Amino acid sequence: MPARKLYFEAIRVGDELPALAKAPVDRVQLSRYAGASGDFNPVHVDELYAKSVGMPSVYAPGMLVMGMLGQLISDWARGGQMRRYNVRFIKMVWPGDTVVCKGRVSDRHGSGGRYFVEIDLWAENQKGELLMKGSSQIQLFYSLEDENRQRSGQSPIVVEVPRESLSNVNAAAPASATSAAPSEGSDEADERREGVTSKKTVPREKPAAKTATLPSAKKAKK
Amino acid sequence: MLDKNAIGRASPPTLNEVEKGAIRRFAEAIGDYNPIYYDEEYARASGYPTIIAPPTFPASFHSAADLRELLGVGIKSLLHAEQGFDYERPIFAGDRIYVSTRVSDVFERPGMSGKMDIAVIEDEGRDEEGNLVFRARRTLVVRAAKETP
Numbered sequence: 001m002p003a004r005k006l007y008f009e010a011i012r013v014g015d016e017l018p019a020l021a022k023a024p025v026d027r028v029q030l031s032r033y034a035g036a037s038g039d040f041n042p043v044h045v046d047e048l049y050a051k052s053v054g055m056p057s058v059y060a061p062g063m064l065v066m067g068m069l070g071q072l073i074s075d076w077a078r079g080g081q082m083r084r085y086n087v088r089f090i091k092m093v094w095p096g097d098t099v100v101c102k103g104r105v106s107d108r109h110g111s112g113g114r115y116f117v118e119i120d121l122w123a124e125n126q127k128g129e130l131l132m133k134g135s136s137q138i139q140l141f142y143s144l145e146d147e148n149r150q151r152s153g154q155s156p157i158v159v160e161v162p163r164e165s166l167s168n169v170n171a172a173a174p175a176s177a178t179s180a181a182p183s184e185g186s187d188e189a190d191e192r193r194e195g196v197t198s199k200k201t202v203p204r205e206k207p208a209a210k211t212a213t214l215p216s217a218k219k220a221k222k
Numbered sequence: 223m224l225d226k227n228a229i230g231r232a233s234p235p236t237l238n239e240v241e242k243g244a245i246r247r248f249a250e251a252i253g254d255y256n257p258i259y260y261d262e263e264y265a266r267a268s269g270y271p272t273i274i275a276p277p278t279f280p281a282s283f284h285s286a287a288d289l290r291e292l293l294g295v296g297i298k299s300l301l302h303a304e305q306g307f308d309y310e311r312p313i314f315a316g317d318r319i320y321v322s323t324r325v326s327d328v329f330e331r332p333g334m335s336g337k338m339d340i341a342v343i344e345d346e347g348r349d350e351e352g353n354l355v356f357r358a359r360r361t362l363v364v365r366a367a368k369e370t371p
Contacts, residue, residue: 022253029251036244036251037282062302063281067252070277074256079268082277086306151269 005079007147008108008115008140013164017103017119020072024098025060033064060093065132069123072101073136079147080138083116087134091125098126106135109163113156115140224328224339224364225294232324233287235348240317245275248282275313280321280358285345287323289362293341296367303340304361310354319347319355326359339364 027047034045039061042049050058066087073082093099100123107118116139123132141147146157249259257264258274265273290297313319327342345358 029253032247032251036248038284039281063278063305064252066305067248067254067276067278067281071252071254071256074254074258074277081312082307082309084306084308085277086304088304089302147269 005144005147006077006140007079007143008110008117008161009143011105011108011117011140013105013108015105017072017076017105020068020075020101022068022071022099022101024096025064025093027058027095030058030060030064030095033061033067037061037063039063057095059095060097062087062089062132065089065093065099065123066134068099069101069103069121069132069134072103072121073119073138076103077117077138077140080117080140082136083139084137085134086136087121087132089132091129091131093125093131099131100124100126103136107163107165108161110142110159110161113142113146113158115142115159115161223330223337224341224366226328228293228325228328228341230324231292231294233285233292233322235320235322236284236286238283238319238321238347240275240279240313240315240319242273242315244282245273245279245315248279249276252276252278270312271314273315275315277307277309279313280307280345280347280356283319283321283345283347285321285323287343289341289343292323292325292343293328293364295364298365298367300365301363302360303363304359306359308357310356313347313355317355318350320350321345321347333363339366 027045030044034040041061043053043055044050044058044061047058050056066085066089069087070082070085073085101121102124103119103121105117106120109116109118116137119136119138121132121134121136122130125131141150142157142159150156245259249256254276258268258270259276260273262273265271289300323343323345325341326344327340329340330337331340332338341362341364343360343362345356345360347355347357349355
């Protein structure tokens with residue numbers, strides 16, 4: 001049986017994805033990934049070569065770590081469909097390093113019966129150093145009822161949900177932001193810009209506390 | 223400075239057949255044991271026609287692209303700075319996907335030690351009917367090989 005699914009109605013901006021701590025990276029994993037991906041760049045699999053080009057050892061390809069962060073998303077967004085996934089590689093991952101994947105919902109919006117959540121993502125090593133930073137957009141059914149309707153060929157449930165920004169939520173309830181996502185220059189500026197524009201979009205679903213029971217589709221504003 | 227004329231240069235589409243075994247090995251290499259990548263029955267019960275591939279699976283696709291040819295330079299080293307994917311739909315076992323690669327941008331960016339040459343390479347995957355399945359963008363810091371006299 002498939003695991004429980006995630007529906008749009010259950011998600012709130014600011015929700016944190018359960019952190020995913022991967023097993024320490026080792027050289028066997030680097031070989032496996034090289035074989036599975038077809039990327040046999042020797043800096044990832046050939047210790048002598050890596051040292052000859054000035055590296056302390058082989059290191060993990062960025063795409064392997066992006067795959068781990070992808071697991072965080074897929075584990076959380078069961079039943080959802082990934083629409084977009086972007087990352088920036090920041091720090092190298094060495095054998096023995098543990099990759100810890102984290103994420104937080106930065107926005108949610110829906111229109112015309114299509115519902116999306118935006119997630120900020122990042123990965124850290126065992127020292128808490130930032131390895132990678134990114135974002136993803138996931139499309140979800142509004143609710144189980146919406147999924148059942150669409151799977152039986154009926155029209156989707158339509159609820160207009162304007163974009164909501166993380167900065168707005170933080171302004172309203174600063175206590176809910178317990179661990180801030182690491183952010184750097186340009187991204188931060190972008191978030192702020194979005195925050196400013198979205199403040200004008202007043203009508204939206206009632207913000208709910210993280211653990212509160214969820215409002216039904218009927219309660220949501222049309 | 224990379225040659226701006228490289229922008230738009232593309233490789234012809236290359237067929238990639240998505241095999242179940244390849245999906246499994248890819249997911250195993252990541253250490254991701256989500257049954258959606260392994261178990262047909264589970265995938266069907268989850269609403270898919272068959273098992274799907276992990277989001278970064280297109281990294282394993284082949285294309286006819288030779289970056290030296292596309293960029294028109296010898297390459298000393300490449301640093302993968304950013305990666306992005308846009309998905310039209312999940313990739314399923316059994317898919318036949320044609321992947322082509324093009325240079326979508328080249329530019330200079332200030333770096334720690336002078337200017338860096340950046341190339342943005344875009345892969346596009348289409349099914350046999352020509353429908354878009356995914357787009358992938360790699361942002362690479364390119365160190366061109368010094369010309370030998």
